[in-house]
Amino acid sequence: MDEAQIRKDLVDMLGKDKVLVKDLDLMYYSYDSSFYTKLEPKNPTAVVLPKSTEDVQKVMRYAYENHINVIPRGAGTGETGGCIAINGGIVLDLSSWDDIVEIDAANMQVIVRPGIIHARLNEKLAEYNLFFPPDPGSSQMCTIGGMVANNASGLRAVKYGCTEQYILGLEVVLPNGDVIITGGMKSKAIKNVSGLNLTKLMVGSEGVLGVITRIRLRCWPKPKARGIAMAVFDNLDDAPATVLEVYREGVLPSGIEILDSSAIRAVNQFKPEINLPDAEAILLFEVDGNPPGVEYEGNVIKEVASRRARQVEWSTDPKRMAQLWEGRSVTAAAAARVRPDGSRIFAGEDISVPLSKVADTLRAIRTLGEKYGIQVVNYGHIGDGNVHTAPVINPENPEEVEKVMQLVHDIHLLAIELEGSTTGEHGVGVVRRPYAELEHGLAVKYMKGIKQVFDPRGIMNPDKLF
């Protein structure tokens, strides 16, 4: 269909305030945070800024009738090209539709529209002594809609799990314009095993089945106390071994983060005043809960970590905790600045491996970096085996780009070989789609079958996921 006609029809349908059609406007929607779109930005045909379920319905009915692709988008902080119209289509920018519809404190749940920012939601919930536990590093930027679509998690997944564990129900506009409510039309139940679980199906579906327009989330009581332990290791293998031993002692920290020697060097180079000890690995444990419990668990971690670590420190003092945690919180920025004439890139950045293989994985990635002559910074959520790799290159040097793409490919294959996954929390999008068959085998055929049921015309965020 003629692009000019699509743009005109959308403006006629929704008004010019809700539709962006100028070439320059569209350029601003040609990227997300992936290296893929840094290399190949792709403009959509039009951008719609919906403010109601009816707006989304109108767009979907029009798109369905005219066989036009529709791509939902949150804050565009994804690292996979998942919200990009790689073959044209209408981008639905849901990030400004950010109402908190209801905070039902008595039932410990909240209903929101997809554009609400994670950090803002938790600020509001804090007024009720509640919180939504998944804690992505992009908390200040990412939307809850994006988190649901990607089943995001983050620093506290060890104890609190992923987004899917907190989604009680969804309103979804399907490609033909139908609106379904998952988790029960009127339900406010926390437990619900009635019917096929379409909520779980939608969470992590990356916009290929429908547009999520309302989210019913479960909240948890906000912990009253927190403590941080830092353990410094001369032997990389001692870090995952310590994590296992902490678990065996019955302690489940809210987060366990690792910085390997590359990340330690990067942090010290970026901010010398942090002065992390030179080591093969540093572990940071975060414990939360009630004050006596936190103190007890902190002591256990301290005792267990001391068996292998060169140095262990435990603190519940807010100032000291902030200092201890700073090494982790600046790692991403430090990786970005490790090479003055280069940049970290988001590619091959999210593999997930069994805990017992984290040390092997870190070593293997280091070796791969040496093989391709690319500097690599490794850090991540070791508590659940999620390794974040930051290759640092000059992205405008074609030779380096070619090499890093090979490196990234090898990292993805490594994850599968080590009985892990190509992505722990960032999703598949375009960039990890080539690994779907390798990772899931025959299951991909059934995934495609499910998509066919919801999206028979193949207009819903096509060419993503599988």
Add this chain to the structure above:
Amino acid sequence: MDFKKLPPVQEQIMKCVRCGKCRSVCPVFAEIRNETAAPRGHVFMVQMLRDGKVEPDSEVYDYLANCLLCETCSINCPSGIDIHELNAAARSYIYEHHPSVSKELIFDTLWTKPSLLRTSTKFLWGAQKSGLQALARNLGLMKILPGDLPKAEGILSSVPLRSGRSLVREVNPARGEKRFRVGYFLGCGTDLFQPQVAKATVEVLTRNGCEVIVPRETRCCGMPHLANGKMDTARKLLAHNVKIFNGYDFDYIITDCASCSSALTEKNIKFVLGGLKIEDEALVFADKVMDLTKFLVDILDIQLPDNPDAKTRKVTFHDPCHLANAQGIKSQPRELLQRLPGVQLVEMAEANRCCGGSGTYSITHYDLSMKILDRKMDNAMATGADYLATCCPSCMMQLQYGVRRCKWDCQVVHPIELVYEYYQSLPEIAPV
């Protein structure tokens, strides 16, 4: 200057990973709420300009100019990109391809010549006092002004008759023992719109052992030119000011204006000189430049005599972007206020969030500027302060307008005014 060879353009564009952190802190994005206002998007657009994928035309300029250059994105960027510099450089690159007569008139003819600028301001004062401005407004003549000017003319109301320069002498000897020889960089905003600040600055500095010289040949710091695509003119103004001030043997060069001190920092000078050989003279100059409140607290360690009869006043402080973001100066103005007997400093929420003034932004983007101002005023009024203090004449104008719009009984001041007023209130020291 070749835009593509400017250091930020050459070195920093590639560092943007479009993480979106800038979206979460940008005051303009918070109002527009779509990606076209995201600073990372502007970085992308600058890249497209550099790579020739978009033309350097007025449409691209308009997208990039919808930014306050408040530097909030830059200081929050995990990759350390000076996003505001990229934006300003791109504006100048586009302007070179599309110069405008009105900008040449305003920024080259008028704004580079202090005497002409002062004459124009007097004309505006005359129009206001004689009722001509009101008459023109009532007759609808303001509507013929370009862009948002008809709406924004209210910001310029109550222009003072006398300039700051007319209120202070060129040479002002130190009172008592001389400690420092200080050059006072009297910027356009203070000179034309907040002359009382100039007088207070000279009075307080001389009372504290400073010989204060106010070079008559001082010209604009170049910040308005940078914001409006006139980097070449900013460079010429800088060269002129360096020559003038280096002609004296100053210990420090002090300015009350956050934008001026930010424009004259080593970092900005290096940017404006655009990768050219940094003249030693410019760096010698930059090394001496210091914000007034920082000078009073960190260098002079000003001590104000106690006065049990001092009037109790509740003061809240707004951080100018060019002070807090560009120079990291946050504690000194507060410290100065807290050293004032009788002052109760009450922090407002989001004190370091832009007021929406940003020099000429409030005139070129009036409606958006007012939305940003409204948020600032809500935060300020919640403190119940008697005084709203800030260290930038442009912020002062915007906040004065905000106070009028909100019909709030509060006085907008530079902290130095309160210090001067306090000195005057002391019985043992005769008013000047």
